[in-house]
Amino acid sequence: MKRYASLAVVLLGAVTLGLTATPPAKAQEAQTPWTKAGPVEARLVSSVRGTGDLTALPLGLELRLEPGWKTYWRSPGDAGFAPRLDWTGSMNLKDAALSYPAPHRFSVLGFETAGYDVEALFPIRATPAEPGKPVDLTLNAELLVCSEICVPQNFKLALALPAGPADPSESANDVARAQALVPRQDNGLLTVDAVRASGAALEVEATAAEGFVSPDVFVETDPPLSFSAPKTVFLDNDRRVRMTLQMTDAPQGLDLAGRALTLTLVDGARAVEAPATAVPGVGAASGGLAAMLGVALLGGLILNLMPCVLPVLSLKLLSVVKQGGRAPRAVRAGFLASAAGILTSFLLLASALVAVKAAGGAVGWGIQFQQPLFLVFMVVLVTLFSANLWGLFEVPLPRALADRLDGDGLAGPFATGAFATLLATPCSAPFLGTAVGFALAKGPLEVFAIFAALGVGLASPYLLVAAWPRVAGWLPRPGRWMATLRVVMGFALALTALWLLSVLTVQIGGAAAVGVGLLMLGLVAALGIGRRLPAAGRRAGPALAGLLAVAAFVLPAAVGPSAAPVTESAARWVPFSEAAIREQVAAGRSVFVDVTADWCITCQANKKLVLNRGAVAARFDDPALIAMRADWTRPDEAIARFLADHGRYGIPFNIVYGPGAPQGIALPELLGEAAVIEALDRAAGAQRTAARP
Structure with a gap:
């Protein structure tokens, strides 16, 4: 019996050991x-x-x-x-x-x-x-x-x-x-259509059945060669792209035509590997330029409807109304002068961008609004236009940026067109961003051609009336009622000046911006008082106004930039960091990036109508969603590079990243609640593998 008890103890110990020992996982x-x-x-x-x-x-x-x-x-x-x-x-x-x-x-x-x-x-x-x-x-x-x-x-x-x-x-x-995720050939999602070479430059055309978001291409050769990041132009509603790469440190006389290549085209989680032989690319971009000129023309036409151009409607309205009862020849001349002002301004803007690009600086649509002196210039200009509409001064000389808006000369309509262009540049209309991105990714010829087409598009309403001047005959004839209209339109421009001052506040601080505003009030008062002085002393008012305008230009340089205030509405937003985007996506979160600026009226409309209200604002309270704001009010090289990497050179630009869209989902310039929610859902769709110990 004792022997059986001992055996039982041994067996029990073995069972216990088997239960407590940790088996190999x-x-x-x-x-x-x-x-x-x-x-x-x-x-x-x-x-x-x-x-x-x-x-x-x-x-x-x-x-x-x-x-x-x-x-x-x-x-x-x-x-x-x-x-x-x-x-x-x-x-x-x-x-x-x-x-x-x-x-x-x-x-x-x-x-x-x-x-x-x-x-x-x-x-x-x-x-x-x-x-x-x-x-x-x-x-x-x-x-x-x-x-x-x-x-x-x-x-x-x-x-x-x-x-x-x-x-x-x-x-x-x-x-x-x-x-x-390993790229393979002929995956049915992405297709490399053509590879062209011109010297040490490559041009790759590709299509995506469901559209591109953030494409990139990597080139392998034997022996290995190094290439720059591609400059990308989106075509056919983003279903087709043209990417241009330049070989770095290329030996003199090298021609890539006829060379065997392996291309890896990547767009988010989609990728394709495509063996190819580069063919000579003579004249390859001509068809693309022709198509993009049409896009630019349409973008310029739509720009007439954007909120940035609305402040200049006061001048447009007056210029149209005063045509009532005039001879067709005079009507045609006035509207052609306005169109010429628009086209000249676009060509001057193109010249400035080409020069900045050649000097290695960041280029983009509307970047002049990042400069305090330009903002002061616009404040002074708008204030002078308002004062002119209120009848405080009449200067019939072209050297004054505000010409006689009531006269028969052509300088006034020309200045109106130029002014419309200046106020249009903070806006990005549909098709405009695509055209500007194409131009700035190319050379000077493409820049001037695209900007000329944009100017023609913006000037199309004027050119239409110039072609059929009888349209002006349908308008009411000028009369005393126009005096009241001028006053009302002057106040509309004064509101524009207040908006410009609010943008200037971010650049130079509240105290300095208020100082510029007070100087403008003094300018208007000086012009008004000077007009009431006897003939011998009437020059004193404009002279004092000129001194106050000069003081307004000196003030930003004397004060310098200041830190932008953080508003309560921006509390949920974190500052932009491209490195942090990947970290957050790797952690399983989604990231909504809003590239914006205080001078971008379309950006402010997107915030007020979509981002800061309703279902979108509620979605931003989700801890799994990071709202990231890239403020381009002031020059920022990182933001400019981020835009250029996505083939964009203007704002607004909004893009959503997440486990389901690690390369991002770009949104249109004008946001809609449904489009934003859909992009957020798509970006959050794929769940990241849980971290393992």
Whole structure:
């Protein structure tokens, strides 16, 4: 009996030991522990727990990088090297082929590299020497990881896969997702249509059935060559793009025509690999320019309906009304003069942009409103127009920017057209951003051609009346009622001056902006008082007004810029940081980026009508959504580069990032609640794989 009791104790101990001992976790059977080296940690994972009878084993090299660090693609670009894997010491391994998911671009100090940050999983296809038998893997991996410095890191990883059923492991879905991100040929989503070469420049045309969002292209050649980031032009409602790349440090006389290339076209989670041979690109862009001229013409026409141009309607209305009862010849001349003022202003603006671009500065639509002196000039100009409409002065000389708006001369209509152009530049109308982006990505010829077409589009109403001057005969004849209309229109322009002062407040501070406003009040008072003085002293009023105008220009330089106040409405918004976008998306959050400026009236309309009200404002309270604001009121190189990377040179620009749209979903210039909500839903659609210990 005692012997049986002892046996029972032994058996009970064995059972207890079996219950309390920690068995090997199933996840451990198909993956190695995380191994950390500096700012990166790595592990080797398998999609299957056993070799089964598979002739190819799906594996993966998984990396996690600390924020701000990156590693490289198979063609790293201007610097770096791809992962180097050595399988020496592995048992029953015939071959192991590493694949690369689609990379993203890193642009730093003019250097272009391609790779991965935050995390990456490289699919590996391992071929056993004898299928069905155990495979013991020994991997020596050398990686280059870079932040402000570059550090090579080495990992030694070992993974044993036993013979047995090839059941899926916990890493199977991760490896499958990574394999799906590897670009392949003819995926049906993206198509490279043409590759043209002209010297050291490449032009790539591509289409996307569902439209492009943020396309990029990487070029591989043998021997390797380095290329700049592409300048992208969106066509056919974003379903087609034309990307222009320039080879960096190109040898003199090099011509890429006839050279074999491998292109990797990436747009968010979509990517395609396309072998190609570059064909000569003589005259390649001519058809694109012709089509874009039509887009620019339409964009300029629509610009007449945008809120930025509404303040100048006072001058338009007066210029139209005073045509009532006039001879067709006089009507035609007046409207042609207004059209000439618009076209001249657009060409002058194009000249300024070409000069700034040639000097290496940031260019964009409406960037002159970032300069305090330009804002002061506009405040003074609008104030003078208002004073003229109120009858405080009449100067029949072209050297005064406000000419006689009632006279028969052509300088007044010409100035009206130029003034309309100046007030139109803070706005971005549909089609206008596409045309301006195309022009600024090209050379001076395209810039002047596109801006001329924009000017013709904005001047189309004037040209229409000039072509059929009898339209003016339908208008009421001028009379005393026009005096009241002039006063009302003068106050409309005064409101424009107040808006300009509110923009100036952000640039130079509230006290200085109030000072400019008081100087303008003094200018109007000086003109009014001077008009009532005897003939001998009437020059004193304009002279004093001139001194006050000069003082207004001196004030911003004397005071300097100040910090912009933070308003309560901006409390939910975080400052723009392109690096933070990827970090937030990697953490499973969505990011809504609003590139805006106080001088952009369309931006303010978007905020008031869509972003700050209703379902969109409620959505911004979601902690899983980061609202990020890029304030371009003042010059900002990072924001200008962000816009240029997306082929945009004007604002508003809104784009949504998220797990379902890591490369972003660009929104139209004029926002609608449904479009914003749909983009937010699409961006949040894919859930990021939960972080693993």
